[in-house]
Amino acid sequence: MNVIELENVKKDYPLGATTVHALRGVSLAIKEGDFISIVGPSGSGKTTLLNIIGCIDNATEGSVKIHGKEVTTHSDRRLTDLRLHTIGFIFQTFNLIPVLSARENVEFPLLLMKKENLTNKEIRRRAEKLLEEVGLKEQMSQKPFELSGGQRQRVAIARALVTKPAIVLADEPTANLDSETGEMILKQMKELNLLEKTTFVFSTHDPDILKYANGVLKIKDGLMAS
Amino acid sequence: MLVFKIAWRNILRHKGKSIIIGSILFLGALIMTLGNATAIGMQKGVEENIVRGFTGHIILVSDQETKDNVLFTPMAKPLKILRDYDRISALLRQQDYVKDFIPMTRGGVAILGGSGMNFMLTFGCNFDDFQRVFGNPVEAVEGQLLTNGDHGLLVNEKSRQNQHKMQGYWLVPAGYELNRDNLSKEARSELPGLPQRSDLALGGFGEPNSTDLTLPIRAITRFKSLNNLMQEISIMDIESFRQIFGYYTAADVVQELPPEQEALLASGEEDLFGSADIFSSGSSSTVAELEKTIHAAPRPSAKINYDNAAYNYVSVLLKPGEDLGAAVARTRELMKGNGLPVKVLSWKQASGQVAQISDILRVVINVFVILLFFVAVIIIMNTLSMTAMERTEEFGMMRAVGARKGFITRMFLSETLTLSAIFGGAGILIGALVAWIFHPLGISSGESEILELLFGGEVFQPTLGVGGVVGGVAALGVVTLLAVLYPLFVARRITPLDAINRH
Numbered sequence: 001m002n003v004i005e006l007e008n009v010k011k012d013y014p015l016g017a018t019t020v021h022a023l024r025g026v027s028l029a030i031k032e033g034d035f036i037s038i039v040g041p042s043g044s045g046k047t048t049l050l051n052i053i054g055c056i057d058n059a060t061e062g063s064v065k066i067h068g069k070e071v072t073t074h075s076d077r078r079l080t081d082l083r084l085h086t087i088g089f090i091f092q093t094f095n096l097i098p099v100l101s102a103r104e105n106v107e108f109p110l111l112l113m114k115k116e117n118l119t120n121k122e123i124r125r126r127a128e129k130l131l132e133e134v135g136l137k138e139q140m141s142q143k144p145f146e147l148s149g150g151q152r153q154r155v156a157i158a159r160a161l162v163t164k165p166a167i168v169l170a171d172e173p174t175a176n177l178d179s180e181t182g183e184m185i186l187k188q189m190k191e192l193n194l195l196e197k198t199t200f201v202f203s204t205h206d207p208d209i210l211k212y213a214n215g216v217l218k219i220k221d222g223l224m225a226s
Numbered sequence: 227m228l229v230f231k232i233a234w235r236n237i238l239r240h241k242g243k244s245i246i247i248g249s250i251l252f253l254g255a256l257i258m259t260l261g262n263a264t265a266i267g268m269q270k271g272v273e274e275n276i277v278r279g280f281t282g283h284i285i286l287v288s289d290q291e292t293k294d295n296v297l298f299t300p301m302a303k304p305l306k307i308l309r310d311y312d313r314i315s316a317l318l319r320q321q322d323y324v325k326d327f328i329p330m331t332r333g334g335v336a337i338l339g340g341s342g343m344n345f346m347l348t349f350g351c352n353f354d355d356f357q358r359v360f361g362n363p364v365e366a367v368e369g370q371l372l373t374n375g376d377h378g379l380l381v382n383e384k385s386r387q388n389q390h391k392m393q394g395y396w397l398v399p400a401g402y403e404l405n406r407d408n409l410s411k412e413a414r415s416e417l418p419g420l421p422q423r424s425d426l427a428l429g430g431f432g433e434p435n436s437t438d439l440t441l442p443i444r445a446i447t448r449f450k451s452l453n454n455l456m457q458e459i460s461i462m463d464i465e466s467f468r469q470i471f472g473y474y475t476a477a478d479v480v481q482e483l484p485p486e487q488e489a490l491l492a493s494g495e496e497d498l499f500g501s502a503d504i505f506s507s508g509s510s511s512t513v514a515e516l517e518k519t520i521h522a523a524p525r526p527s528a529k530i531n532y533d534n535a536a537y538n539y540v541s542v543l544l545k546p547g548e549d550l551g552a553a554v555a556r557t558r559e560l561m562k563g564n565g566l567p568v569k570v571l572s573w574k575q576a577s578g579q580v581a582q583i584s585d586i587l588r589v590v591i592n593v594f595v596i597l598l599f600f601v602a603v604i605i606i607m608n609t610l611s612m613t614a615m616e617r618t619e620e621f622g623m624m625r626a627v628g629a630r631k632g633f634i635t636r637m638f639l640s641e642t643l644t645l646s647a648i649f650g651g652a653g654i655l656i657g658a659l660v661a662w663i664f665h666p667l668g669i670s671s672g673e674s675e676i677l678e679l680l681f682g683g684e685v686f687q688p689t690l691g692v693g694g695v696v697g698g699v700a701a702l703g704v705v706t707l708l709a710v711l712y713p714l715f716v717a718r719r720i721t722p723l724d725a726i727n728r729h
Binding site for chain 2: 047051054056057076077080081083084085089091095096097098099100104108109111112113159163
């Protein structure tokens, strides 16, 4: 079953008097449990594509379906709720709330959807379990500025997974990490992918991490290359 | 809880900005609270000294009066006679919101026999009632205050000094020696040949039926409060006032004769002298009996009811806590409903400039506070907007992981309201403390008439009741909300994409 479907998606940005065509008609389909890597040179449209899949940017033209439902016509509120319940994000750099501890950052999405049934204890337990899984048992109470870049990225991964989303989007998740940490994080993502059947879509420049992907989408000048 | 946790930690994280915004809120709240205490103190002073000490809350005048400013008209144009006082008083007595009332007259008198134009604003009343109703606002500096049935004039000590400056004589109460301790510097320099007078010949000003009357000066007086303001006011007994202005006096009313005399007057000449019995009997018993009857009749003065004659207005004092506007409306309805030819005025309307100056000064204070808050709103708005822009990544990330705009709104409002509550609350608290400390000490107006008017008395006591504090909190809340509106709009518009683009 396709969890993500894009059909002839175009995205234009005005840039002064000109228009930048970031995506020129992208079509793709990603199945449940896929571990997909989007590769391409800088400015090829990788981030724009992830943003549109993640419902944080609107396509200028074309169709975007998540779990078979068209999302381009959704209101801001529905898109926000879709992000909360269905999609987990791991951003390249900006990622954590500076005034919350590692554990509180992971709890944050669950607290936003608290009314749905979880108690505070359950929320805490789930956040702590995920932090343990990403190797941050000892850093749970630390604030983001007390953590290294890799540790922050792992907190972001834990946060992205804490709601058990169907889709996790990661924009160059290992870009700011040393190779050892990057490798470790990718292994964790892969494990979760296999265990939870979570669909992972991530962009990367790094050819070494492609070995984890079960599919690679190449993008160039806003078009799928193959 | 999550919202407050984040808000509180953000306040601590952005200490610099928090302190800037907090300081502005603190200062604004402090000045507003002190301004409030000043305004309330002034209001209370005016209420205590002008309203409860002289004018009353509500003034009833004839519906023939065209102007509202009936009490302190500069040229003291005569007031119309207020009709049906007996019915008015009967109605007022039945009203639960009325504490007391007193009928009065007011007019300008010309002081005769001097040089140039020499006027005096006088009020006529039953002075015992005046002192009772208004809580003894007048005290004697020299001489003795009027009591029921006395005829005479009470002259203000300041007015006496003015008379001396203008006319050259020094007023001394009738039957009293010159009190050298109370002489002005100029008067003292004229001793021992200082001209003195113990009575004044007065003529009603602007009233065609007025007559001249020489009145003894019973006392030199002063108002216990606001004497500078009311220095031109002299008080005389009601009957003398009526005589001077040619009004129908109570004594005129009492000239009603006993039934025997009425019968006598009603008799025709034939009845009296046409009967042969009178002459034929040669007896003088009838005449003797008649004389006896006449002499046995009570003296008119013993039956004088001062309320049976002319008045110009009625001052009505309300019970504590009564709303002035509502009481004026009720009284209007009452008078209208009973067909009485009465115009009902609030003390502010009736006092003209006296009340207006006090109001204007209060408005100036309020405008100052409003301007201050306006500036505060601009500064806070600017600082918060900058904060919102600086936190684009944080807000954008929150939105990306599923925070709705409502969450951003609650978080932003919580931060600003917490700052407002802490710093603004401290400003209100300290302002209230200052008002509380200065209330018993009081601030003297010195000899300044303007300050005396502004303060509503010689001593100003800043006052801040629960209402003042509640008003301050409400104003602070309004200012905070106004200041946060635009920054909130900015914060709510931040999208996850803005955060990515910014990075």
